[in-house]
Amino acid sequence: MLEQAVIYTFVAFVLIGGGLAAFSRQILYAIIGLGISLLGLAGLFLNLGSPFVAAMQVLIYIGGITVAIVFAMMLSIAMSIRPPDPDARKLGFAIACAVIFFGAVAHLIRGAQFQQIASPASEKAWSVGALGHALLTHYNVVFETLSLVLLLAIIGAILIARKALPKENS
Amino acid sequence: MKTDIIQLFENPYLALGVSIAVIMAYLSVNAIMLIWLERKLSARIQRRIGPQRGPFGLMQQIFDMGKLLSKELLTPKHANKLLYVIAPILVFAPVVALSSLFPITSTYIFHDFNIAIVLILAISGINVIGIFLAGWGSNNKYALLGAVRSVAQNISYEIPLILSVIPIVMITRTMSLYDITLAQETYPFILVQPIALIIFIISATAETNRAPFDIPEAESELVAGFHTEYSGMRFGLFFFAEYSNMIFACALATVLFLGGWHGPFLPDAVWFFIKVYALIVLMMWFRWTFPRLRFDQLMKFAWVVLVPLSLINLLITTLVLKIV
Numbered sequence: 001m002l003e004q005a006v007i008y009t010f011v012a013f014v015l016i017g018g019g020l021a022a023f024s025r026q027i028l029y030a031i032i033g034l035g036i037s038l039l040g041l042a043g044l045f046l047n048l049g050s051p052f053v054a055a056m057q058v059l060i061y062i063g064g065i066t067v068a069i070v071f072a073m074m075l076s077i078a079m080s081i082r083p084p085d086p087d088a089r090k091l092g093f094a095i096a097c098a099v100i101f102f103g104a105v106a107h108l109i110r111g112a113q114f115q116q117i118a119s120p121a122s123e124k125a126w127s128v129g130a131l132g133h134a135l136l137t138h139y140n141v142v143f144e145t146l147s148l149v150l151l152l153a154i155i156g157a158i159l160i161a162r163k164a165l166p167k168e169n170s
Numbered sequence: 171m172k173t174d175i176i177q178l179f180e181n182p183y184l185a186l187g188v189s190i191a192v193i194m195a196y197l198s199v200n201a202i203m204l205i206w207l208e209r210k211l212s213a214r215i216q217r218r219i220g221p222q223r224g225p226f227g228l229m230q231q232i233f234d235m236g237k238l239l240s241k242e243l244l245t246p247k248h249a250n251k252l253l254y255v256i257a258p259i260l261v262f263a264p265v266v267a268l269s270s271l272f273p274i275t276s277t278y279i280f281h282d283f284n285i286a287i288v289l290i291l292a293i294s295g296i297n298v299i300g301i302f303l304a305g306w307g308s309n310n311k312y313a314l315l316g317a318v319r320s321v322a323q324n325i326s327y328e329i330p331l332i333l334s335v336i337p338i339v340m341i342t343r344t345m346s347l348y349d350i351t352l353a354q355e356t357y358p359f360i361l362v363q364p365i366a367l368i369i370f371i372i373s374a375t376a377e378t379n380r381a382p383f384d385i386p387e388a389e390s391e392l393v394a395g396f397h398t399e400y401s402g403m404r405f406g407l408f409f410f411a412e413y414s415n416m417i418f419a420c421a422l423a424t425v426l427f428l429g430g431w432h433g434p435f436l437p438d439a440v441w442f443f444i445k446v447y448a449l450i451v452l453m454m455w456f457r458w459t460f461p462r463l464r465f466d467q468l469m470k471f472a473w474v475v476l477v478p479l480s481l482i483n484l485l486i487t488t489l490v491l492k493i494v
Contacts, residue, residue: 056292062299
């Protein structure tokens with residue numbers, strides 16, 4: 001009974017935070033919403049018996065990414081300006097993207113053949129050693145691809161930030 | 171043999187409640203005593219006498235507590251009410267949550283968590299958000315400036331902090347604080363990782379926003395930084411959080427580098443606390459000895475000195491571990 005309540009509390013965190021992140025007009029609230037949502041997700045991981053993934057979720061997404069967004073925001077003027085009124089075309093495009101993505105993921109989840117297991121996976125299967133071993137052997141290609149994607153993102157971010165420089169100098 | 175205190179209770183929620191109560195009680199008393207110690211120490215360093223009410227000036231803190239508790243909680247008119255109220259809790263809560271992880275004695279611990287170090291690094295990052303919300307929610311330019319500085323500083327010094335912890339994990343091949351302490355039975359890791367300890371102490375001082383890294387609350391520039399608009403017990407929570415973060419950082423340094431509870435003659439817990447409070451006195455000594463850094467000096471020190479140094483230390487540790 002209490003465990004159910006805990007799970008639904010985390011689900012509520014995820015949904016409310018997500019809603020706040022998506023619909024808030026003030027960018028700071030959107031970031032806080034994102035943080036709440038990610039915290040709820042970490043709670044769900046914890047509930048699924050994987051404290052390591054939960055801790056990583058908090059370390060990377062809340063301690064890293066959310067704080068980095070806060071940092072980026074406070075160095076820009078985004079915090080003090082009034083947000084522009086929503087553009088119907090952009091809104092429609094965003095809703096279409098969201099619906100397509102949701103549909104695809106929902107379709108995948110519905111089609112997946114989940115195996116009913118008697119007991120949750122043992123702590124050993126989720127242990128740091130097992131995860132590290134799996135990442136560097138069986139899932140090596142995925143792991144390396146992801147790091148390449150991150151490298152590309154970093155280079156892209158630098159490029160975007162760089163473009164403004166010559167204009168200011170001239 | 172170790173016993174988890176949490177497992178002594180039948181009901182896990184009761185265990186949780188009792189643990190939180192014990193930790194909160196300890197942290198509150200500790201903060202009061204540390205403020206007294208800091209005032210006495212600073213007075214001695216500056217050739218003053220310091221607080222004098224009661225025996226050794228101890229009553230001064232009790233009176234100060236009474237003052238803080240009975241003060242009216244003012245909320246500025248233009249502040250963002252919700253963020254303003256939540257922020258001090260967000261700053262104080264992580265430290266309470268994490269204090270249960272420390273193995274104070276070899277026999278009784280709250281809970282031996284096998285990923286304790288990841289958890290500590292993860293959750294201690296949350297109080298940055300609390301500080302930022304405090305500064306932003308107060309709707310005051312000094313508070314906002316202090317918060318901006320604090321976030322920049324915390325992000326920068328978190329990297330050398332994490333990099334200085336990794337060598338210990340590599341040596342011991344465990345992330346449980348209990349096992350790390352056990353691994354130091356013959357010699358503490360200060361002997362093999364002295365550079366990591368120095369980087370850790372410097373970064374931890376910066377993370378707790380204490381002088382010489384106290385530019386987020388530099389009183390001569392920013393009134394009181396991010397907590398300028400706070401009064402009464404809400405201000406008290408920031409104050410408590412600072413001293414609790416101090417003891418938390420020193421306890422972590424004790425476990426990682428100074429051998430935790432290991433020591434001759436005296437009982438486990440006594441050794442643990444001797445080491446922790448020695449480090450705290452060291453941090454207080456820093457505060458009353460070094461002048462405050464300028465902001466660019468501070469950032470430069472983190473990125474140009476500490477990060478490369480910790481990376482080199484990590485590299486050397488890796489090579490040595492590979493060869494040996």
